[in-house]
Amino acid sequence: MLAPDTKTTEKPMDRIDQLVAAHRPGHGLTRPFYMDPDIYERDLERVFRRHWHCVAHESVIPKPNDFEVFRMASEQVILTRHADGTIHAILNVCRHRGAEVCTKDKGNARVFVCPYHAWTYGNDGALKAARLMPKDFKREDHGLKTLHVRVVEGLVFISFADNPLDFTEVENLLHATCGQYGWAQAKVAHRQSYPVDANWKLAVENYVECYHCGPAHPEYSQTHALEQPLHMIEALNAAMEERTCALGIQIGSGDHWQTSANGKETIHAFRYALYDGVKTGSQDGSALAPLMGRFTEFDGGVTSVHLGGTSFLVCYPDHGMIYRFIPKGPEACEMELIWLVNGEAQEGVDYDLEKLKWLWTVTTDEDKSIIEHTSRGVRSHYFVPGPIAPMEQNELRYINWYLDEISRA
Incomplete structure (x- = not known):
């Protein structure tokens, strides 16, 4: 009698896993990763919801009961400040029939009343009233879906995950970076959104590398030394750190760029110099706004923070930038830029808004153009990704991180 076959049968790889397995190390992603609707859905599941x-x-949302609606892919998140000052993130989906309970983009409201059947929710998501429901109906079981929220140095973070990734390393590094620049006491000076006809990954890949800065961003490259290879700016970086230390400031840096395999969120913070005589990210390198945080003088440096795969921060001594990348479909995304200044600064008195936003507006206009050029190119059936250049090391790391994330259920 033959012994039973005890070999285990491995689950066959699906089409997306096969594409991941076929990825050529050291090269860019192939065409389907920028166009395939199934890959886009997996991106949402394993990157955006994780x-x-x-x-x-x-x-x-400075005042009690202020709110604003944020849209990410097909989701609408109502960010609210409760009467007690706490910040909540709730999904704009009625628990009865799914209608949008909030029909305005922003405002001030203690409650949200669904326009369909008048179910009424508090701005913390709790169901307050459900008209004509039976006596055994439990309101406490039908509140709006709430998301996890963290507020660190004035920045509001949300997670769609039921059990979110550990945020400890992110929080510590944000205190050591944005905290030194006074972001907790900052305010928004301007916000601008850019619709982009490209997959969200093309936009992020463009952001994380500066190999393209010289050819594509002549304005940025006149003031920011990051457009040079690292070995060419080591002396500038060392001089920058001396000036920072002379001001009695220690700004953290750290590389915790990691996959979610260990249950932790990913973050990388690094510093780089501006060219000699340049104070900040402006058209001519001159100051734009009042100094922030612990800075009493300009140190000629920039702190850059990459975190979570979709959020990127730029810190200057007199202003800050938040870059958000938002998926809109397999071949569409949005970039939102947020300019921060000292919370006490007054537009027209302490800063000129047009001058404040000039550099990153020009740079992002150029980025939008080059990303869309690339998107049209990768649609070609003949597109074959080439090798990643040494100056694109952050893009290579991002690609490897992304492939690992979408491979993990």
């Missing part, structure tokens, strides 16, 4: 996202600076 990781933390920066949605705003808390100064956008």
Whole structure:
């Protein structure tokens, strides 16, 4: 009698897993990763619903009962400030028939009344009233879906995950970076959204590398030394750190860029120099706004923070930038830029808004153009990704991180 076959049968790889397995190390992603609707849905499931996202600076809802609606893919998140000052993130989906309970983009409200059947919710998501429901109906079981929220140095982060990734390393590094620049006491000076006809990954990949800065961003490259290879700016970086230390300031940096395999959120913070004589990210390198945080003088440096895969921060001594990347479909996304200044600064008195936003408006206009050029190119059936250049090391790391994330259920 033959012994039973005790070999285990491995689950066959699906089409997406096969594409991941076929990825050529050291090269860019192939065409389907920027176009395939199934891959886009997996991106939403394993990147956007798993990781933390920066949605705003808390100064956008300064008063009790203020709210604003944020849209990410097919989701609508109502960010609210409760009467007790706490910030909540709730989904704009009625628990009765699914209608949008909030029909305005922003405002001030203690409650949200569904326009369909008048179910009424508090701005913390609790169901307050459900007209003509039976006596055994339990309101406490039918509140709006609430998301996890963290507020660190004025930045509001949300997670769609039931059990979100550990945020400890992110929080510590944000205190050591944005905290030194006074972001908790900052305010939003301007916000601008850019619709982009491209998959969200093309936009992020463009952001994380500066190999393209010289050819594509002549304005940025006149003031920011990051457009040079690292070995060419080591002396500038060392001089920058000396100036920072002379001001009695220690700004943290750290590389915790990791997959979610260990249950922790990913973050990387690094510093780089501006060219000699340049104070900040402006058209001519001159100051734009009052100094922030612990800075009493300009140190000629920039702190950059990448976190969670979709949120990116830029810190200058006199202003800050938040970059948000938002999926809109397999071949569409949105970039939102948020300018921060000292919370006490007054537009027209302490800063000129047009000058404040000039550099990153020009740079992002150029980015939108080059990303859309690339998107049209990768649609070609003949597109074959080439090797990643040494100056694109952050893009290579991002690609490897992304492939690992969508491979993990």
